[in-house]
Amino acid sequence: MTTSVPTNQPELSSQSTQSQVGPFATETIIQSEHASKYLTVLCRHFARKVDAKWNETSGTVYFPVGVTTMTVNDEANLLTIQCVSDNKQQLEHQKRIISEHIDTYSRRETIEVCWSND
Template identity: 50%
Template sequence: MEKYTVIQSEHVSKYLVVLCRHFARKVESTWDDEKGEVHFPVGKAYMATDVTKNTLTIRCVAENEQKVNGVIAVIDSHVHMFSRRETLQLTWHSA
């Protein structure tokens, strides 16, 4: 099961790095300024920026809907925690 969201912001590279660095404290995470991958116990999150469009696409992948929703809940709460200066509305779509 896979769901994704696209964040529109001038700070997408910053969000990618901050999120991956934060998650790396507890789970396996790899990243650079353009892409990142986080391995949660229930599933994975893949992040990719497109700086020409100021977008960050986050794909959450897990073996079933309950687990993918668990990954989404973690991503949602942390995006909102790190985006205090701007209001980001995350809309998740099935892939």
């Protein structure tokens, strides 16, 4: 089983992150040899319903409840996911969407997602 690592990094509450959508933010880091696959699969899936842009190393998904950004570090096999919203309820909804989809697409391994504000 793979467990994501929550981070308590101050840049999550920085002015640049807040200006994207809102003041509520959280982050998780998933270590997996399939990190880049997860980024592509998640962004491609979400793009069917909402605006999403991605490449091999990063992606941004524009949900009605906030913005999710994903970044891959291939050398360390890490997928960093940041969610930013206008309020706590929207942030919780966004976290639930991401966590459920990671669970759905991580067939080769079990990933327990741990968010920085849990």
